[in-house]
Amino acid sequence: GEKVEQHESTLSVREGDSAVINCTYTDTASSYFPWYKQEAGKGLHFVIDIRSNVDRKQSQRLIVLLDKKAKRFSLHITATQPEDSAIYFCAAPNTGYQNFYFGKGTSLTVIP
Amino acid sequence: GPKVLQIPSHQIIDMGQMVTLNCDPVSNHLYFYWYKQILGQQMEFLVNFYNGKVMEKSKLFKDQFSVERPDGSYFTLKIQPTALEDSAVYFCASSADWVSYEQYFGPGTRLTVL
Numbered sequence: 001g002e003k004v005e006q007h008e009s010t011l012s013v014r015e016g017d018s019a020v021i022n023c024t025y026t027d028t029a030s031s032y033f034p035w036y037k038q039e040a041g042k043g044l045h046f047v048i049d050i051r052s053n054v055d056r057k058q059s060q061r062l063i064v065l066l067d068k069k070a071k072r073f074s075l076h077i078t079a080t081q082p083e084d085s086a087i088y089f090c091a092a093p094n095t096g097y098q099n100f101y102f103g104k105g106t107s108l109t110v111i112p
Numbered sequence: 113g114p115k116v117l118q119i120p121s122h123q124i125i126d127m128g129q130m131v132t133l134n135c136d137p138v139s140n141h142l143y144f145y146w147y148k149q150i151l152g153q154q155m156e157f158l159v160n161f162y163n164g165k166v167m168e169k170s171k172l173f174k175d176q177f178s179v180e181r182p183d184g185s186y187f188t189l190k191i192q193p194t195a196l197e198d199s200a201v202y203f204c205a206s207s208a209d210w211v212s213y214e215q216y217f218g219p220g221t222r223l224t225v226l
Binding site for chain 2: 004006034036041042043044045046049089094097098099100101102103104105
C-alpha cells in the first residue's frame with residue numbers, strides 16, 4: 001500500500017484563513033518529515049520539516065504537527081496569502097535508506 | 113538558498129533514442145538523487161549516487177538507465193533506449209550529507225517520449 005498518503009488532493013481557502021494538509025505514513029521507524037512546495041513550472045522548494053523527537057514545530061506562519069501514535073503529520077498554514085497557492089508535498093524517509101516516499105500532493109488555492 | 117539547476121527544462125524525443133538529463137547540484141554537495149514524477153502521480157525515487165557509485169536504486173531504475181558525474185561536472189541521468197513509459201518529469205536533488213535527509217531539488221526536466 002501507500003507508504004505516505006496525502007489526504008487532500010485539492011484545497012481552497014480564503015485569504016487570511018488557515019489551511020491544513022494531512023498526511024499519514026506506514027513506517028513506525030520514520031523519524032523525519034519534510035514538506036515541500038511546488039509552484040507552477042518550478043521545482044520542489046523545502047518549506048519546513050519536523051523530526052520525531054518533537055510533536056510541534058513552527059516557522060513564521062507554518063506549523064507542523066506530528067502524532068507518532070497515529071502515524072500522522074500535518075501542515076498548517078496560518079493567515080494564508082495568495083502567494084501560498086501551490087502544490088504541497090509531504091514526505092517520509094524510506095527507513096534505512098537515503099530516499100523519500102512522497103505523498104501525491106495537495107493543490108492549495110488561496111482566494112483573495 | 114542553495115539552488116539545483118536542471119538542463120534542459122523540456123525534452124521531446126522519439127522512442128528508442130537516447131536521452132541525457134543534466135543536473136547541476138549545489139556546489140559543495142556530495143550526494144545526488146533522481147526522482148521521477150509521472151503526470152498526476154506522486155514523485156518516486158529512482159537512484160542516489162555518491163563518490164562515483166550508485167548507492168541505492170529502486171525497481172523503477174531499469175537497466176536502460178545509468179547515472180554518472182564525470183570529474184565533478186553535471187550529474188547525469190541517461191536513458192538508452194527510451195520507452196514511452198519513460199515520459200515523466202525527472203527531478204534531481206542533492207544533499208551535503210547522508211544522514212540529515214535535507215535534500216535540495218531542481219525544477220525538473222519534462223521528458224516526452226513519442
